[in-house]
Amino acid sequence: MAMSQSWPRITTLGVDGFLVSFGEQLSEPANRAALAFRNALEHENWDGVEETTTSLVSTYLRFDPVWRSHAELCSALQALVKQQDWFAAKLPGGRRLWHVPTVFGTPLAPQFEEAAAMAGMTGDAAIASISQTRLRVQTIGFAPGQPYLGALPDAWDIPRQTGLTGKVPAGALTVAIRQLVLFSVTAPTGWRHIGQTGLRLFRPDAEQPFVLRAGDEVLFVPTTVESFANMRDDPSGGAKSEAIR
Amino acid sequence: MSRHLTVHRIGPGATVQDQGRPGYLANGLSRGGAVDALALYEGAALLGQDPTAAVLEMPGTGGTFEASEDMRVALTGAPMRASIDDTPLVWNASHLLPKGARLMIGAAEIGNYGYLHLGGGLQPDMRLGARSAHLAGGIGGVVQPGTQIPVGSDAARHQVGNCINVTPRFGGGMLRIVPCAQTALFDQAQIARFLSAEFRRDMRGNRMGVRLLCDGKGYHSDAGLSVLSEVIVPGDIQVTGDGTPFVLLSECQTTGGYPRIGAVLPADLPIVAQARPGAVFRFCMLSLAEAVDVERQDRARRLGLASKMRPLIRNPHDIPDLLSFQLISGATTGSDLDG
Numbered sequence: 001m002a003m004s005q006s007w008p009r010i011t012t013l014g015v016d017g018f019l020v021s022f023g024e025q026l027s028e029p030a031n032r033a034a035l036a037f038r039n040a041l042e043h044e045n046w047d048g049v050e051e052t053t054t055s056l057v058s059t060y061l062r063f064d065p066v067w068r069s070h071a072e073l074c075s076a077l078q079a080l081v082k083q084q085d086w087f088a089a090k091l092p093g094g095r096r097l098w099h100v101p102t103v104f105g106t107p108l109a110p111q112f113e114e115a116a117a118m119a120g121m122t123g124d125a126a127i128a129s130i131s132q133t134r135l136r137v138q139t140i141g142f143a144p145g146q147p148y149l150g151a152l153p154d155a156w157d158i159p160r161q162t163g164l165t166g167k168v169p170a171g172a173l174t175v176a177i178r179q180l181v182l183f184s185v186t187a188p189t190g191w192r193h194i195g196q197t198g199l200r201l202f203r204p205d206a207e208q209p210f211v212l213r214a215g216d217e218v219l220f221v222p223t224t225v226e227s228f229a230n231m232r233d234d235p236s237g238g239a240k241s242e243a244i245r
Numbered sequence: 246m247s248r249h250l251t252v253h254r255i256g257p258g259a260t261v262q263d264q265g266r267p268g269y270l271a272n273g274l275s276r277g278g279a280v281d282a283l284a285l286y287e288g289a290a291l292l293g294q295d296p297t298a299a300v301l302e303m304p305g306t307g308g309t310f311e312a313s314e315d316m317r318v319a320l321t322g323a324p325m326r327a328s329i330d331d332t333p334l335v336w337n338a339s340h341l342l343p344k345g346a347r348l349m350i351g352a353a354e355i356g357n358y359g360y361l362h363l364g365g366g367l368q369p370d371m372r373l374g375a376r377s378a379h380l381a382g383g384i385g386g387v388v389q390p391g392t393q394i395p396v397g398s399d400a401a402r403h404q405v406g407n408c409i410n411v412t413p414r415f416g417g418g419m420l421r422i423v424p425c426a427q428t429a430l431f432d433q434a435q436i437a438r439f440l441s442a443e444f445r446r447d448m449r450g451n452r453m454g455v456r457l458l459c460d461g462k463g464y465h466s467d468a469g470l471s472v473l474s475e476v477i478v479p480g481d482i483q484v485t486g487d488g489t490p491f492v493l494l495s496e497c498q499t500t501g502g503y504p505r506i507g508a509v510l511p512a513d514l515p516i517v518a519q520a521r522p523g524a525v526f527r528f529c530m531l532s533l534a535e536a537v538d539v540e541r542q543d544r545a546r547r548l549g550l551a552s553k554m555r556p557l558i559r560n561p562h563d564i565p566d567l568l569s570f571q572l573i574s575g576a577t578t579g580s581d582l583d584g
Contacts, residue, residue: 011426014478014508015536019426026473038271053271053476055500060270060476065537066544141474141500144274144382184273185383204372204384210272 008033008081010074016065018077021058022086028151029087030057031138035215036089040080048073054214056139056148094243095215097134100182101223101231101238102173102195104130108225111165111192115175118158127222129153130194135180137216145202145210146184149218154178160190171197171237173220180220195220198228198237211236217244248313249393250363253347255308259388260378261367262302262360269373270476270499277379277496280452280518281358282511283412283547284322288362290550291319291339291409293401298366299376301388303359307350308390310342310361316396317364317405318342323356323415323519338408338557356415356519365397381453381496407554412546414516417446417524420492422507423536425481430466430504436530439464439506444490444526452496455517456489457526463488466504477501480509492517510536512543 007030013019020037023030038059041052048068052061063073104127105112116126135149152175160176165188168174172183173195181191184201197220201211212218223238231238264285265278279285279302289296307325317339320327324336327350334340342348353359369376369385378385388394428436447456464484466472476499477483483491483503492509493501494517507530509517520526531539 012423012533013426013476014480015423015510015533015540017476017478019476021426024473051268051270053499055476056473058475062267062270062478065533066541070533070537139474139500140271140273142273142498144269144272146273202383204382209373214271 008037008086010077010081012070013060017060017062018073019058019060020077020081023057026056026138026150031136032091033057033086033089034059035092037080037086039092040083044080046073046076054139055141091215095213095217096241097244098212098216098218098239098241099221100197100199100218101228102131102197102220103225103228104195104222106225108196108228109173109193112194115158115192115194119155121155129155130175130180131220131222135218135220137212137214137218138179139214140210140212142181143183143185143187143202145212147182147201147212147214147216147218149180149182150178152178152180158192161192162190164188164190165193168193169196170201171199173197182218196228197239198231198234199239200235200237203235206235211239248316248365248396248398250316250367250396251311251313252388252390252392252394253309253311255388255390255392256303256306257387258304259308260302260380261299261369261376261385261388261394263299263375263377264297265377265495266373266375266379273499274373274379274382275495275497275499276479277382277384277452278375278377279358279360280494280496281322281360281414281515282495283414283515284358284360286547286550287321287337287409287411288319288360290554291321291337291407292317292362292364293404293551294364294366296547298362298397299369300363300367301361301394303350303361304357306352307359307361310348310350311346312342312344312348312396314344315402316342317399317402318348319362320350320359321362321411322358322360323353325353325359326351335408335557337411339405341405355521357521358518363396364399364401368395368397379496381498406557408557409550409554412515415519417520417526418516420513420516420526420528421510421531421536421539422482422528423510423531423533425505425508426475427466427472427505428507430468430472431464431484431506432467435464435466436506439490440528440530442527444528446520446522446524446526447489448522450522452494454483454491454493454497455520456491459489464490464506466506468504472502472504474500474502477505478508480511480514481505482507482509494518510539512539
């Protein structure tokens with residue numbers, strides 16, 4: 001049910017969802033537009049809307065189609081889409097900057113050298129390149145609390161592995177296609193394991209079960225194996241956050 | 246522990262389930278909950294309680310259970326051979342499980358997922374607003390032998406011995422779908438072929454989704470595999486790299502990178518979950534308006550289940566302790582014993 005051919009595009013997902021997409025490919029403006037549009041939707045608080053979220057370049061909303069018709073909600077979405085240029089929108093407030101201690105390479109992160117070589121960098125240059133890039137949580141997905149972060153400099157446009165790594169541990173920092181994924185669970189992956197953190201991103205029994213939110217920013221701060229070992233008992237692995245103003 | 250159910254023996258993969266945890270998509274956690282959501286309503290109707298009560302979901306086979314005090318139970322979903330102290334039990338019915346008696350639930354005769362409901366509901370600790378296990382998300386786990394599961398207090402202690410006619414959903418069949426955001430990535434010829442083909446349920450399937458096998462060549466979108474990861478929801482039909490469709494169920498991930506040819510209506514997801522390997526499916530495409538009508542009717546049907554309930558009619562030959570029944574006083578009406 002495509003209602004418009006240009007971006008943003010409103011389509012349906014399932015019987016009870018709408019997707020407002022801001023592009024076909026990942027780009028900073030499309031990701032920012034999706035985050036800003038979701039923020040606007042949350043403020044609108046429309047009757048019948050039950051949940052909203054974002055993917056890399058889209059905002060999704062789930063609603064009760066028996067209570068509120070598709071036509072009604074679609075025209076409300078069209079009006080909100082037209083209200084401003086979402087590609088020029090500011091990021092929502094309430095975001096945080098996280099500093100996450102990270103061991104790059106060593107046996108804790110065995111694919112660091114390989115990934116650095118693919119990016120055409122020495123180990124030191126690769127650590128500098130990643131740790132000095134302020135990365136945005138572009139979306140949370142795949143597993144509870146698990147962020148996709150970007151964008152790294154162009155040199156990191158390296159493909160995923162053709163095979164899968166049997167498993168990487170929770171807290172593993174992995175890289176592919178100018179993005180990083182910080183694993184919240186132990187899982188198999190096609191992304192290369194370049195760093196290890198002690199940050200537990202999903203704590204089902206804690207008052208705040210999820211650490212990161214889409215739109216937050218992250219700096220991966222190089223640390224030594226020794227200081228990493230000393231932070232083992234801290235579920236945050238030494239990570240600290242500050243409000244972004 | 247006060248009121249509880251002791252699990253003496255349990256089949257692999259059994260979990261406590263309820264209606265899941267809506268509202269955490271933005272945190273990467275899918276709703277989860279019972280894969281056969283209709284079974285929750287059937288059990289709730291039989292016990293006269295809220296469909297939000299937590300139940301035991303048993304894939305393939307059940308187990309042996311004992312109650313710490315007299316409790317009401319109901320059995321729904323895939324019919325399994327069941328008995329209390331060797332007295333056979335009718336499926337899709339409510340029964341009294343006396344304190345200390347052994348409830349034995351065997352293998353499913355048809356379908357996959359059987360459900361054991363308790364009067365008052367199972368009450369393991371709430372986590373993120375629900376009691377259900379979400380295995381993929383790392384919340385809770387499979388039920389182990391020797392576990393004691395807390396059971397809530399039961400408001401309607403005396404209402405047992407009812408049965409209900411259920412919607413048949415254990416042998417595959419027609420699945421109603423709607424187009425979705427990515428249907429247009431498939432050309433008209435692919436969609437037409439998809440809607441005229443037969444599919445068989447593959448061996449591979451779990452609470453996250455079910456893989457379907459197709460005869461001949463698979464399905465391929467014009468966008469190939471270069472589709473950006475997008476929000477996925479239960480019911481979505483992802484077409485994976487080898488061209489086979491995969492229908493997502495309640496515990497699916499929150500984003501997926503394979504193109505989707507359509508979405509199965511929520512009302513038909515129990516058919517997907519309950520079909521055994523080899524069961525045959527076909528798809529038919531509805532308009533969104535038609536799909537909303539189906540959803541409206543399905544809700545009304547679920548909420549009206551209680552009015553479809555009737556007393557179990559027992560054959561006197563099946564009642565081993567017939568002489569102990571009070572056949573004359575008000576406790577039993579003569580009609581209960583007909584036939």
